[in-house]
Amino acid sequence: MSDPRSSRHLIAPTVGTGALMAAYLWLRPYGDADGATASAEAFASDAWVIAHVCGLLALASLARLAARVADVHGGVRARAARTLGLAGAVLVLPYYGAETFALHEIARHDAAEPALVEAVRGNPVAMTMFGIGLIFLAASALLVASVWARNNAVRPLAAVPLGVLAALFLPQFFLAPGLRIAYGALYLVAAAVFLVAIVRTSEPAVAPDAAPAVL
DSSP: OOOGGGGGGGHHHHHHHHHHHHHHHHHOOOGGGSOHHHHHHHHHSHHHHHHHHHHHHHHHHHHHHHHHHHHHHOSHHHHHHHHHHHHHHHHHHHHHHIIIIIHHHHHHHHTTOHHHHHHHHHOHHHHHHHHHHHHHHHHHHHHHHHHHHHHOSSSTTTTHHHHHHHHTTTGGGGSOHHHHHHHHHHHHHHHHHHHHHHHHHHSOOOOOOOOOOOO
8 A cells, every 4th residue: 555645746736737727728718719800819819828838737737647646556557547648748738839839920920821720720640649649648537536546445536527527628629618618617626626635635644542551
């Protein structure tokens, strides 16, 4: 069994992925769903860059959480979670970088010319890497929930909401803006639920009072 206090190493990446995901979907301009002019304004805004940087850091924190779980608990599932999480982040982040910075610069210098935007977003290699990466991250998050449940008799299901919502990150791209924001809020709540379990699990057990000596 791992030292429960080592679970404290899970706190930072859990806070990071929850807070940054919520910030990403709250701050993100959604004008790219409302025609060319609104798209150009959205891409060119500083909020576009800030929000998407939060998004890519949220996914990186999710991968870091999987790595920390492997450090704390070990085992085949934990190692698989770490491998899939890190591989997923490597595959996803290049596309997120293009979405964040390339579209921003195109909009600032070329009024978000639709053909260029489509070329950046629709590159087949980039899209394939992005899709596979998100699938890897989804599998990693579900494995993290499984590892937590297997190694913690108290609050064993605490990581399940976060694992499920992380696995639904890809489908949320097809939701309306309001629902995407709601997804981010739920993701934050799920991370908070897991965080509470981590903190309580890492608290040192209170030893019972010693019995008085018999004279």
